[in-house]
Amino acid sequence: MLQHDNETIRPESMTLATAAGVSQSALTQPTPPRERHIVTGTSARGTTYAARLAVSAKVREDAYRLRYRSYLAGGFIRENPAGLFHDHYDDMANADTVVLYSDEVPIASVRVCLLERGTNYTSPAMDTFPEEVGALLNARPNDAFAGRAIEVTRLVRSPEAENNQGLIFLLYRLAGYIALCHHTQIFLACVRSNHAPFYKRLGYSAASEPKPYPGLSCKMLLMASDRRRYDQIRLKVPMMDPMGDTTHNLEGFYKGEPVWLTLTR
Template sequence: MLEHSLLQQAECLGRSRRKSVPVVAKLATSALDFQNAWRLRYEAYASAGYLHHSDKRIYLDKYDNETNRTLLLYRGGTPIASARVCILLEPSARTPECAIPAYEIFQEEIDQHLALLQEDGRPERSIEVTRLSRSPQFGSDLAVTQALFRMIGYLIIHFNASVMFAAVSANHIPFYRRMGFKLIGPPRSYPDLAVQTALMGCDCHGHRPINGLLSSLGSLSKRDPIYRRFMEGQEVEVTPEPQRQSVSFTAVETIPTPKAV
């Protein structure tokens, strides 16, 4: 009994110390930043069974270019999560560099969805939230997910996107539905990964926050000091958000939160 009690105390102390260390967000701007992001991706995707073993233990692709943005989260100087936001400009402004991975497998669905924006007189500009990765060590840490999606929000307003897409595995569909995403395309094989993903999309102006996890995009602004510092490549501390009473935090915990894809 005493040993069990001491173990419980040690576990509680460890959790307390981990929570007391702030989460810091940063755009990938250096070779080291990108190496950290690519290692996180490999670790997350390999642990999920989406990737075969590689001696290099990194995972990158052609969309890791200057047009798109990769962000990282650090805790105590250790990289713990990463995501990439890719931009798909209006048809008249598109170049080979301005594309999103989902367009390779859901081109028809994406074109049809964007055509509806044109009918409404809105820019046919979209982004894809992709390469969402968390260190398996922080796989159940909701504060990490909260911080990751909050900073993704700043990239969405930076790109001035009308729609955001996400290619997600089947078990993550409920999580994205809670944010206001709708199913657009059925699951299909994803290039270079041993997983099928469905295409989901969300009106950036209709994004719904999840209590204790995600900001509403309406609460973020380019006038925020954190936005300016973040887009300049500086490190910014991400503080936890207050919970809203409309949705219980315990209910959120029952929804699988993405560790990869």
């Protein structure tokens, strides 16, 4: 999900995707016509969603509007006339955003920020918890695959779909695809303390005390996982496995083409 100029595929990402076991065959097939609706609850299992990387102005606006509605409904931001919520991290070369659509209605979104030792890449976690994130990136100086991290951030669902837990797993499936493409070894998430138990079930552990977090009125806790734990969890939870049988090849994903995802057991 790394944004860069938002108009071209990054060749290195496609090479890494191949290395991760993703085929280069054509991906997307249109879904059959069906009644336009938003799946809001547990019936989401088996529902097909379209995912788009935010390489166009339209999809970026969909993401910013979703964030605004979600955070405003939760009381974490103030109202603004534009009805959009974005920040300077969205414009950085190491950040990309994905939007999930239900019958062309934007329903969920996530942003992924890439961090890498020896670069000037930053993210909300890096700026909020510089010592903790720096220690994680520098933990294995002689390991060629160490020192690479992603922060999963701005993970939101529309207020109408706030009870659709499956959307979270789909967003993590897409974030995981990007992580595999970049041989990521460290997984970061800044979460509210009451969400920490859920992230622990996903293999994360607390790496800080709660602190104020950019753009939000609530404090956030840094949580971290590693590649070994991530691989264990994704194999146990097919809904979030980017190599699962309903993700298929994501070659078109980096072009901004829609890719079709279905929740699995």
